[in-house]
Amino acid sequence: SKRRILVCGGGNGAHCLSTLAASQKKSEVHVLTLFQDEAERWTKLLEDSDVKLTVTDLDGSQREIFAKPNLVTKDSEIAMSGVQIIFLVVPAFAHEQYFKAIEPHLQQNTLIVGLPGQAGFEFQCRSILGDKANTCTIASLESLPWACRILEFGKHAQILGAKDSLGISYIKGKSCTLPFPIVESIQDIIGTKPKIEEIQNYIAINLMAKSMVHPPILYGKWRDWDEKPLQEEPLFYQGIDERQADLLSQVSDELIATGKRLEQVKEGIDMSQVMHIYDWYKTYYKDQITDKSCLMKAMKTNSAYDGLVHPMIKTEDGYVPNFNYRYTTEDIPFGLVVMKGIAEIAGLDTPVMDEIILWAQKKLDKEYIPNHACKTNRLTEGKTIFRMERVISPINCIEHPKLLLS
Numbered sequence: 400s401k402r403r404i405l406v407c408g409g410g411n412g413a414h415c416l417s418t419l420a421a422s423q424k425k426s427e428v429h430v431l432t433l434f435q436d437e438a439e440r441w442t443k444l445l446e447d448s449d450v451k452l453t454v455t456d457l458d459g460s461q462r463e464i465f466a467k468p469n470l471v472t473k474d475s476e477i478a479m480s481g482v483q484i485i486f487l488v489v490p491a492f493a494h495e496q497y498f499k500a501i502e503p504h505l506q507q508n509t510l511i512v513g514l515p516g517q518a519g520f521e522f523q524c525r526s527i528l529g530d531k532a533n534t535c536t537i538a539s540l541e542s543l544p545w546a547c548r549i550l551e552f553g554k555h556a557q558i559l560g561a562k563d564s565l566g567i568s569y570i571k572g573k574s575c576t577l578p579f580p581i582v583e584s585i586q587d588i589i590g591t592k593p594k595i596e597e598i599q600n601y602i603a604i605n606l607m608a609k610s611m612v613h614p615p616i617l618y619g620k621w622r623d624w625d626e627k628p629l630q631e632e633p634l635f636y637q638g639i640d641e642r643q644a645d646l647l648s649q650v651s652d653e654l655i656a657t658g659k660r661l662e663q664v665k666e667g668i669d670m671s672q673v674m675h676i677y678d679w680y681k682t683y684y685k686d687q688i689t690d691k692s693c694l695m696k697a698m699k700t701n702s703a704y705d706g707l708v709h710p711m712i713k714t715e716d717g718y719v720p721n722f723n724y725r726y727t728t729e730d731i732p733f734g735l736v737v738m739k740g741i742a743e744i745a746g747l748d749t750p751v752m753d754e755i756i757l758w759a760q761k762k763l764d765k766e767y768i769p770n771h772a773c774k775t776n777r778l779t780e781g782k783t784i785f786r787m788e789r790v791i792s793p794i795n796c797i798e799h800p801k802l803l804l805s
């Protein structure tokens with residue numbers, strides 16, 4: 400029998416996932432995109448053609464897939480009809496809107512997948528779905544399975560190389576019985592690469608979210624910037640210096656320490672999968688990195704990062720940094736702030752993360768940590784109460800997902 404899948408979003412990842420899934424005979428694919436007139440535009444483009452998906456494999460060979468979703472719509476009721484698996488494939492700031500749109504139409508025993516989840520995904524999902532969260536399963540993948548992009552909206556997208564493996568965690572609702580296996584079904588939809596690996600605890604996934612990478616690199620690069628425009632766009636990863644690598648490494652240390660502390664405060668949870676970012680690079684990009692001797696060199700010599708530059712704005716005098724790019728707009732509120740919140744609940748100070756959040760929030764004109772905080776920084780309540788709730792509520796019942804089953 401066919402399985403019906405809903406892909407939420409209309410961007411790079413949504414194009415690729417919906418086309419891949421639609422190319423499989425056993426899948427029926429709906430796309431829900433709430434953004435502007437995307438649904439209408441895409442529907443029109445699909446009237447007389449398929450989407451072309453160009454897949455570049457790691458060995459450089461290319462193949463093309465032609466397929467199209469059964470339906471692209473802005474109407475969440477139509478989109479949700481008969482759906483068994485829902486993928487959210489949008490930047491984290493758009494998650495809330497989709498959770499609210501799907502909630503009224505959610506059937507029991509549905510699998511909701513954050514692709515990627517980003518830090519805080521489960522917290523936000525559970526708080527918006529309320530009691531319904533207990534009837535479904537919420538899964539979160541660490542990242543998108545591939546680097547990918549739209550070449551022509553609604554018509555042509557490209558997958559530029561899959562990662563080797565990708566972590567997933569899930570929370571199965573108390574009264575949820577999925578009629579299909581979780582990991583195998585997702586693997587089946589995305590193809591053989593990357594290999595999806597189960598991580599036992601969703602808090603571990605939150606502490607390993609790759610949103611931790613960008614802010615320390617930005618902070619290290621721009622905290623002492625003299626405001627003079629640059630003549631070239633600096634390389635983001637491959638231009639990293641020792642100071643930036645050090646900051647990144649220290650943030651990673653704080654996250655590992657948070658995991659260890661949680662193991663102490665709550666018996667029976669296993670956070671051993673929270674690994675250091677340096678180890679993560681060595682594992683996940685093992686074929687792309689030529690010098691693995693330290694974190695800085697590993698990043699400088701990672702061919703997956705060839706040519707990637709800092710987010711910059713072009714002015715008449717040259718380039719200036721864009722502090723309102725997703726490396727901050729997403730990776731602070733749906734990244735470091737959530738991680739900091741988990742650390743706070745675990746009772747651990749995180750001076751390096753705090754320093755970075757304090758710097759970034761000024762650029763974003765937000766206040767996650769009070770600007771005049773004294774020695775122990777705590778997340779601001781009041782203004783950011785929703786975020787605090789997101790962080791706190793599920794942690795009060797921090798549990799091994801497997802334990803939730805019983």
Ligand code: NAI
Pocket residue numbers: 408409410411412413432433434437488489490491493496514515517542543545546547548725
């Ligand atoms: P994208 O940048 O293509 O997403 C744009 C789409 O998001 C739009 O087409 C629209 O559907 C929606 N959107 C944009 N602004 C919105 C708004 N104000 N309100 C509601 N919806 C809005 O995203 P992409 O590239 O598909 O990435 C999805 C996630 O995966 C992001 O979190 C990204 O950081 C992550 N990621 C992306 C990679 C890539 O190669 N594209 C690689 C690794 C991770």
